[in-house]
Amino acid sequence: MSQIASQLATLTEALDLAQGRVPAEAEAHARAVLAHAPRRLAAGAxxxxxxxxxxxxxxxxxxxxxxxxxxxxxxxxxxxxxxxxxxxxxxxxxxxxxxxxxxxxxxxxxxxxxxxxxxxxxxxxxxxxxxxxxxxxxxxxxxxxxxxxxxxxxxxxxxxxxxxxxxxxxxxxxxxxxxxxxxxxxxxxxxxxxxxxxxxxxxxxxxxxxxxxxxxxxxxxxxxxxxxxxxxxxxxKRAAATRLQADVAVAARSLDGAIGRAETRGVSRETVSRLNAQLSAAAGVPIVVDAVRSSVRHRGRLATGWPLVKWIGRLKPDPLKRLRLGGRRGTAPAELEPMGDLARSSLPARSAAASSHLSTGLRSLANELSDGMPAGWRDAVYRAVHTSEATLPDQLDRAVVATDLKVDRTPVWWQVIRGLQWLLIAAVVAGALWLTLNVVLGYFGLPRVDVYPMGPDGGLQVPVPTLMVIGGLLLGIVLSALSGLAINAAANGAAKRARKALAVSVAEVGREHVVAPAEAEVQRYAQARAAVDRIVG
Missing domain, CATH: 3.40.50.300 (P-loop containing nucleotide triphosphate hydrolases)
Structure with a gap:
C-alpha cells in the first residue's frame, strides 16, 4: 500500500500544480481518482x-x-x-x-x-x-x-x-x-x-x-x-491497490498529454535588457536623467557663478524639484506630498508609444517563456507576466522616487570657487572704494591716497585699485567660464550615475513584478512535469 500512497501523493502534487492549466476533463478525472482512492483503501483489502x-x-x-x-x-x-x-x-x-x-x-x-x-x-x-x-x-x-x-x-x-x-x-x-x-x-x-x-x-x-x-x-x-x-x-490482497495504481496511471497519462513536454528555460539577457529599456521609457527615466543633468548645471551655476548676476538664475526652478525628485534613496524630500510610505513624482504620464512598446516587451517575454507549452499553461504564463501591468506605472514611479540620484551633495570645489568669487568681488569693491576715495579727496583739495602704480618704468603704469577693479571683474568672468566647463562635465557624470541607479531600480521592479512571477510559472510547469514523470515513468 505504500506504493499506491506515494503515487496518490505524487498525483495530488501534480494536480495542484496543474490546477486551472489543463483541460477541465483531465483535471476532473484526476480529482475523481484522488477522491475515491483513500476511501477505497480505508474500506479494507x-x-x-x-x-x-x-x-x-x-x-x-x-x-x-x-x-x-x-x-x-x-x-x-x-x-x-x-x-x-x-x-x-x-x-x-x-x-x-x-x-x-x-x-x-x-x-x-x-x-x-x-x-x-x-x-x-x-x-x-x-x-x-x-x-x-x-x-x-x-x-x-x-x-x-x-x-x-x-x-x-x-x-x-x-x-x-x-x-x-x-x-x-x-x-x-x-x-x-x-x-x-x-x-x-x-x-x-x-x-x-x-x-x-x-x-x-x-x-x-x-x-x-x-x-x-x-x-x-x-x-x-x-x-x-x-x-x-x-x-x-x-x-x-493486492487487487484494490492494483486497480487504483492503474487509475492513477491513467489519470497521470491524461495529465501527461495535457501538460506536454515543453523545454523550460529562463529569460534571456537580451529579453531582460529589452524589457528593462521599455520599463525605463515607461518610467520616464530619460526625462529624469535630463533633469539631473540640468539640475546639477543649475545648482552649480548658482554656487560658482559671478555673484553680481547669478541671482538671475534663482528665478528659474530646479528641474528636479519641478519633477518632485531628488531626495535620498528610501526617503522623500520634505516638500513632496506623501503617497503611502513614499511620494509621487510629477513625471508626465507615459506616452502611447511607450505603453505600446512596454506591452510588446511583456508579450515577447511571455512568448519566450511559454514556447512549446500547451494553451492552458501559455495563458498562465501570459497572466503572470501581465498581472502587474496595470500597477506598473505606480511601481515604477515609486522606484524612481526612492532612487538616490546623488545630486543633493554640494561638491567641495563648488565652495572653493564660491569663496574665490567673493574674494574677487571684495577686491573689486575695495578697488572701487579706493578710487572713489581719491576722487572725493581731490574734489575737496585734500591729499590723495597713494595708488601705487604698477608697470615698467617709462611704460604704462596702472594703479593698484584700478587693477583690483579690472582684474577682479575679468578674473571673475574667467573663473565663471572655467567653472561652467567643469560643471558641464560634472552634470554629465551625475546624469550617467543617475541613469545607472535608475536602471537598477527599474530592473528590480521588472524582476519582482514581471520576470519573477513568469519564471515561477515556468518553474511550476517543470515541477508538474516532473511529478507526472514520477508516475508514468
Whole structure:
C-alpha cells in the first residue's frame, strides 16, 4: 500500500500544480481518482470482482455457478438483473459496499478455499435498453477492483462492447479477465478458433496478455479454474491497490498529454535588457536623467557663478524639484506630498508609444517563456507576466522616487570657487572704494591716497585699485567660464550615475513584478512535469 500512497501523493502534487492549466476533463478525472482512492483503501483489502456482460451471455448463470447459489435470476432474452447484486464469501463489508453503492447484498459460503476475502458483483447488462442499467455498469466499471467480461459465442465480436468498454480499459488490463461462456455449445475445435479470434480482437484493443478462459455454467467447464484465479486474487490482497495504481496511471497519462513536454528555460539577457529599456521609457527615466543633468548645471551655476548676476538664475526652478525628485534613496524630500510610505513624482504620464512598446516587451517575454507549452499553461504564463501591468506605472514611479540620484551633495570645489568669487568681488569693491576715495579727496583739495602704480618704468603704469577693479571683474568672468566647463562635465557624470541607479531600480521592479512571477510559472510547469514523470515513468 505504500506504493499506491506515494503515487496518490505524487498525483495530488501534480494536480495542484496543474490546477486551472489543463483541460477541465483531465483535471476532473484526476480529482475523481484522488477522491475515491483513500476511501477505497480505508474500506479494507477485500477484492471486489464484477461480472459484466451482454444480454444473453449467461452472466447471471456464471455468477450462480461461481457462488454455488441461485441468487441471480436467469433470462435468455431480456435483462433480468436490474440492479447490482453482491455476494460476500465472509461477513459483509458494509463500508465497502456502501462506497460502491451496491444495494442488494448476500452472504454465502465460500465454494473454494481462498475466496473468503472476495466479493462478487452481478452487474446489469451493459447493452440493456434501460439507460439506468448502462449507467450502473459505467459507474461500477470505474470503481471495482477486477472485471470478468463474459462473452458468448454469438456476440463476442460486438463492436459496442469493444469500443465502449474493452478498448478504453486498455490501460487497466491487469484487472481484467475475459470469459467465453456457453462453451458447451461449441466443439473443441470451435472453442479453439473462438479463443484465438478473441485473442486477436483483444490485442487490437490493446489488451495484451489479458487472461481468457472458456466456461460453461451448465457443465461446469472452467468454473474451478475461474474460482482458482479469483481465490488467488483475493488472497494476494493486492487487487484494490492494483486497480487504483492503474487509475492513477491513467489519470497521470491524461495529465501527461495535457501538460506536454515543453523545454523550460529562463529569460534571456537580451529579453531582460529589452524589457528593462521599455520599463525605463515607461518610467520616464530619460526625462529624469535630463533633469539631473540640468539640475546639477543649475545648482552649480548658482554656487560658482559671478555673484553680481547669478541671482538671475534663482528665478528659474530646479528641474528636479519641478519633477518632485531628488531626495535620498528610501526617503522623500520634505516638500513632496506623501503617497503611502513614499511620494509621487510629477513625471508626465507615459506616452502611447511607450505603453505600446512596454506591452510588446511583456508579450515577447511571455512568448519566450511559454514556447512549446500547451494553451492552458501559455495563458498562465501570459497572466503572470501581465498581472502587474496595470500597477506598473505606480511601481515604477515609486522606484524612481526612492532612487538616490546623488545630486543633493554640494561638491567641495563648488565652495572653493564660491569663496574665490567673493574674494574677487571684495577686491573689486575695495578697488572701487579706493578710487572713489581719491576722487572725493581731490574734489575737496585734500591729499590723495597713494595708488601705487604698477608697470615698467617709462611704460604704462596702472594703479593698484584700478587693477583690483579690472582684474577682479575679468578674473571673475574667467573663473565663471572655467567653472561652467567643469560643471558641464560634472552634470554629465551625475546624469550617467543617475541613469545607472535608475536602471537598477527599474530592473528590480521588472524582476519582482514581471520576470519573477513568469519564471515561477515556468518553474511550476517543470515541477508538474516532473511529478507526472514520477508516475508514468
Amino acid at each position: 477485500q477484492t471486489v470482482v464484477a461480472i459484466a456482460g451482454a444480454t444473453g451471455s449467461g452472466k447471471s448463470s456464471l455468477f450462480n455457478a461461481l457462488t454455488g447459489t441461485r441468487l441471480a435470476e436467469q433470462g435468455p432474452r431480456r435483462p433480468t438483473t436490474s440492479s447490482t447484486m453482491a455476494a460476500s464469501f465472509s461477513a459483509t463489508n458494509n463500508q465497502l459496499l456502501d462506497l460502491l453503492a451496491v444495494p442488494r447484498r448476500h452472504e454465502v459460503e465460500a465454494p473454494a478455499d481462498g475466496m473468503q476475502d472476495l466479493i462478487l458483483l452481478d452487474l446489469p447488462d451493459h447493452d440493456s435498453t434501460a439507460t439506468a442499467h448502462r449507467d450502473e455498469v459505467d459507474r461500477l466499471v470505474a470503481l471495482v477492483d477486477q472485471f470478468i467480461w463474459v462473452l458468448d459465442p454469438q456476440k463476442y465480436a460486438d463492436a459496442a462492447l469493444h469500443q465502449r468498454y474493452l478498448r478504453p480499459l486498455a490501460r487497466h488490463r491487469e484487472v481484467i479477465t475475459v470469459v467465453l461462456n456457453q462453451a458447451d455449445k461449441l466443439s473443441p475445435e470451435d472453442i479453439s478458433r473462438c479463443l484465438a479470434h478473441i485473442r486477436r480482437l483483444l490485442d487490437d484493443d490493446g489488451l495484451h496478455d489479458v487472461p481468457i478462459l472458456a466456461t460453461s455454467a451448465v457443465t461446469g467447464m472452467g468454473i474451478d479454474d475461474l474460482r482458482t484465479r479469483l481465490a488467488r486474487l483475493a488472497q494476494g
